[in-house]
Amino acid sequence: MYLNCHTYYSLRYGTLKPKELLTLAAQKNCKVLALTDINNTSACLDFVRMAPNYDIKPVLGIDFRNGADQQFVLLAKNNKGYHNMNSYLSSFLHKPHSIIPERPRLIDDSYVIYPFEKGKDYSLGTNEYLGVSQKQLNSLKFSKHIFNKDRLVLLHTVSFQNKKGFNTHRLLRAIDNNTLLSKLPTSEQGNETDQFLSIEDIQIIYSDFPRLLENTTQLLNECHIKFNFSVTKPKNQRTYSNNEALDFRFLKKLTYQGLSYRYENVDKKIYSRISKELAIIKEKGFVSYFLINWKILKYARSKGFFYVGRGSGANSIIAYLLRITDVDPVELDLYFERFINLYRQNPPDFDIDFSWADRDDITRFMFKQFKNTALITVYNTFKFKASVRELGKVFGLPKSEIDALTKGKFNLNQLDNLSQLVIKYSQYIQGFPNYLGIHAGGVLISEQPIHRYCATFMPPKGFATTQIDMVAAEDIGLYKFDILSQRGLGKIKDTVEIIRKNHPLQKPIDIHNIKRFKEDKRIKYLLKNAKAIGCFYVESPAMRMLLKKLQVDNYLGLVAASSVIRPGVAKSGMMREYILRYRHPERRKDAHPVLLHIMPETFGVMVYQEDVIKVAHHFGGLTLGEADMLRRGMSGKFRSRDEFLKVKQQFFDNCKASGKPDAVTGDIWRQIESFAGYAFAKGHSASYAVESYQSLFLKAYYPLEYMVATLNNGGGFYSRELYVHETKMHGGIIQAPCINRSGDLTTITGRTIYLGFSFLRSLENETTEKILMDRAHYGPYKSLDDFIDRLSISVEQLAILIKINAFRFTGRNKRELLWNAYLQTSKIPKEAHIPTLFYSKKVSYKTPELKSTELENAFDEYELLGFPLCNPFNLLANPTKNSLRANQLLHYKNRVITIEGYLVATKNTATSNGKLMHFGTFLDRNGNFIDTVHFPPIAAKFPFKGKGIYAITGKVTEEFECVTIEVISMYHQAIIEDPRYSENPKKPAV
Incomplete structure (x- = not known):
């Protein structure tokens, strides 16, 4: 009876979760149900998967609308019809501002249902019907269609459950229309009656029209949709060459060809590993998955793109030999069964990182090379704060009240009615899908057309994107290729190019010579002393302190540290235990004997995802397949699924049956549970460590070039100011942007580094483009007058360049230059410069004698760059x-001291009882790091007050030669008054 049901995937319209819709249907004794979300098929696969659990036959369709205006409903007669409907909907979603027509073209294997008022004058085809709603029954009695009973069906819309659902629906419609709730047109919302009625209620309402009920039942009975969720083989592109046997021979050939590139000496262990992996890859049908990745990366190398293959894929020697990864699984004894095992149905998982500048080209190649390709969507949901802001606007609250609500600065019982409603409904819609976005890197390459499974839309990125997310795709057997981007690779690539230009006689660098890097003494020094600012994954304060505590100076130690730093290990309390066992071998005997036997390399501490599988298998008695399901479930994908809960119970049952004490089993489970959701696969950590070594090599031997590349790729963990400081610490001579020497990006010649125009926060891109283009055509600027003659920019943009001292090559004071600029230019830009042989004589303006100081320069830099180029301690009002x-703090262990520090970074966290505390990172006057911890009472009493210099008083603590100050008090130090606005400026200390 239900041909038109919506879930909350009818975005900003429906309010029912798919499960809630099915639960309601089951409660109303409904046996057949059609899901027809508005212009959306996101819920379809999940709906079909779950429906049998509710003893409901699922039917799939789409409610085609322009805004809230319903044009028609399409129902799929079968899977082919569903495919055709998805293709038809996608034809509109791929074009911006497309209008859905009132009548569709002929869609094979589908049924069309028109709203009665819109379709009553149509000459209906054999697959077309008129849908009659409850409020249209009276109109039907007097319509000619009363005699055409075969073409009439019941069209009762279901969009919400009750009055609260209807109110929520209206709020969502107001958000969608960006209007006050009081001004929401009735045409933009549904009817309050669009709720789930029982079969009995429907039979009473339509009792005068039994034929409508018969036609509706018959129409639903003719619809059959089926998907196989018991996936035995992936539905990804099945073959690489259209021949499975040929594919396997080609994979085998590529594998053995790769031996000479990767190994100097090949032993039986390597050959044995190759044979084992090839056999399993073939048996599981994963050959094409490897070959497709090989093809993508072969293209990347042909274009000179840097990439890193990581994830559990690094556990495979085949991936290593095909150059998909750079991690040797034999050297690291990587657990292959984490990657592929005979119990695992889904294909291996390769995460391929590219430079942010190269990824789109790789994506274009994939869409061009492989037929059935699409990006994967993510459901961007309503978050509480955003919901409060949106609903606050809908209810017409002033901005100040909305800001207070989003910050949680309120007592609910003291709020007025409107504010209480904002909070109430914000909590209710939290987690509702808001709009469809793009997965960070997921790409599907399917054997069959993507539209067999869902519709696609076209985001601004320009690549077709599915309406289902990765979990729904995996349920049906479609597994993503991960094509990701990160700026770390951009830094490495750009550094190599900068070195080539700045050191033309230098031999080309082989950045992939990881074996040499592993033995390099300079890299060992940087690691052991945590001097890795700017280097991938090892520069954060937490990682810097961990490296010091572990005294890591080798590759394997860094691999472990890369995973130990993850929240899961710290949360389980095992990070400290790992450090203790690493540094004090006698503590290793405290480990549970079974765990120590399972994980001798990490002293009985779970560090990698593989450890979850090992412990679940050897300690909990689970099969490898069950153990991997447990590991996947704890990653968050399937934690609520019945399959996961059954495996969890099996773990406890097995431990009990084998006589393990409940207390021990419970403790091991708690370690697994707190750890698994955040852990890295060992191969993933190893891949990260490879990239860390590459960046460490460049930092060790070419620190200035590497820091320039870091600045040009958006920095890293810290602000750009810190990287400018780090460049100075390595002897770089930092220059403010210069009209004749700077580009858009930062440049280096020898040791002199000119900041790029992109550092100037208020300088428009158009201005930069004009300067660079003109300079390239007509050469350097000879004077300010020459610049003004040649370029048409506003006086405001010119003032920015003068204030940052970009015309310092003229030798003239910048205040004098500003006077000349204002006298010679208008606020309105001139026409574009046209070169001429003759110039009119310039009027000579006599300006008063003006001076500017270094202190004024520092404040101009503060304004334009966001930080001064001088030492910030020189700006203290009261030095x-x-x-x-x-570097002296270790001598004051357990003593209370006061030290001055320039704030670099803060990390906010919460204690076990939910109280706020902080970790701080500062620089001393010499540019060295100070680390602080601010416990909740101190955090509340002495909060951070923005960037600047603080006088920090606290107790010096030391753990494993790592010094931290436990703050007792902290005061923000005043800087000197801005001399640009002071009548009596102080003498600068700069």
């Missing part, structure tokens, strides 16, 4: 005589 420095 102190405090001589304590970071």
